[in-house]
Amino acid sequence: MTFKKIIPLALASLLCASAAAEEQVVKIGLTGPLSGANAFAGKDNENGVRLAIEELNAKKGAAVAGKTLRFELMSEDDQGDPKAGVIVAQKFADAGVKFVLGPYNSGVAIPASRVYNDAGIVMSTVGTNPKITQSGYKAVFRIVASDTQVGAAVAQYAANTLKVKNVGVIDDRTAFGQGIADEFIRQAKASGMTVASREFTTDKATDFAAILTALKAKKVDAIFFGGYAPQGAPMARQMKQLGLSAKLLGGDTLCSPEMGKLGGDAVGANVLCAQAGAIPDKQASGPAFQAKYKQRFKHNPDVYAAPFYDQAMFIAEAIRATNSLDPSVVAAALHTMSHKGVVGTYAYDPAGNLKASTVTMYTFKDGAPVPLAK
Incomplete structure (x- = not known):
């Protein structure tokens, strides 16, 4: 057996x-x-x-x-x-x-x-x-x-749709942040916007009060942030705390539910971002x-x-x-x-x-x- x-x-x-x-x-x-x-x-x-x-x-x-x-x-x-x-x-x-x-x-x-x-x-x-x-x-x-396409798209939308005239730029000094900020600035100037100032932070920072206060004094209509959601969300919170009503703009790294999760009620129609790819719901x-x-x-x-x-x-x-x-x-x-x-x-x-x-x-x-x- x-x-x-x-x-x-x-x-x-x-x-x-x-x-x-x-x-x-x-x-x-x-x-x-x-x-x-x-x-x-x-x-x-x-x-x-x-x-x-x-x-x-x-x-x-x-x-x-x-x-x-x-x-x-x-x-x-x-x-x-x-x-x-x-x-x-x-x-x-x-x-x-x-x-x-x-x-x-x-x-x-x-x-x-x-x-x-x-x-x-x-x-x-x-x-x-x-x-x-x-x-x-x-x-x-x-x-x-690429950054060339995404950064330019945000700048064109800011100029043509949002009618932004005076913009501040912050980048986190990473290869991504610098690259997309460069492209945004290039297209922003070509679209007739004034770049009031370019400020720098890091991809580990959480306190943006000094930078935001300086940009508020320059009366910017919008701030473009070349960086990631973990910094973008607290930035939005601090903009609200400072009474800075400027739009917060960014690339695809800000187009994440993580922005809403970390930013709470400070993230809404005031935040705009560009993401590569078509709208999934429409495909x-x-x-x-x-x-x-x-x-x-x-x-x-x-x-x-x-x-x-x-x-x-x-x-x-x-x-x-x-x-x-x-x-x-x-x-x-x-x-x-x-x-x-x-x-x-x-x-x-x-x-x-x-x-x-x-x-x-x-x-x-x-x-x-x-x-x-x-």
């Missing part, structure tokens, strides 16, 4: 081994701030990739060289720190990861991109500083609009994506979950189209193919920038970002 049981068990083991032999594991790396003040964004990015991977594995539709692909997520916390980001990049290279989603921060993406390039890894980032795609790396992609697959995300993670997606999901799907599509897992082959395909995603169509120019990207202006209502105009 024991002997009869052993045979089926042995056969089952052989069948499992055979099935495993027919699978090819594809590691997808995710790098972002999974701890610290911007962990909400890093987790959101991770969730977007995780949702894509779970759908891809459930469908079992991708195969290369006769082997079914099984995608695995490998997440690493780069802490939003350039040095940590380079260490993560090397860790991915050592682990045989060929496709990486991230980094989130421009300051991390710039130095990390060299490691990924040297290792032959495809890097897809939401870092918006223009320098990221100016190094000539063929496998580096920016999956959202064919947008509502379905939002519903799937909420069902899976028990809360609504934040700023970048959809682009991370879309790019993961695009990479899988390029792998299928080329029947290859060679990152250089897949990267070449990403440059020539296009992909209809949740928040737009993805097609890249030779430098790795989106050929076209919608930028949507948002404000806040009941603590949540709501779209105003494209």
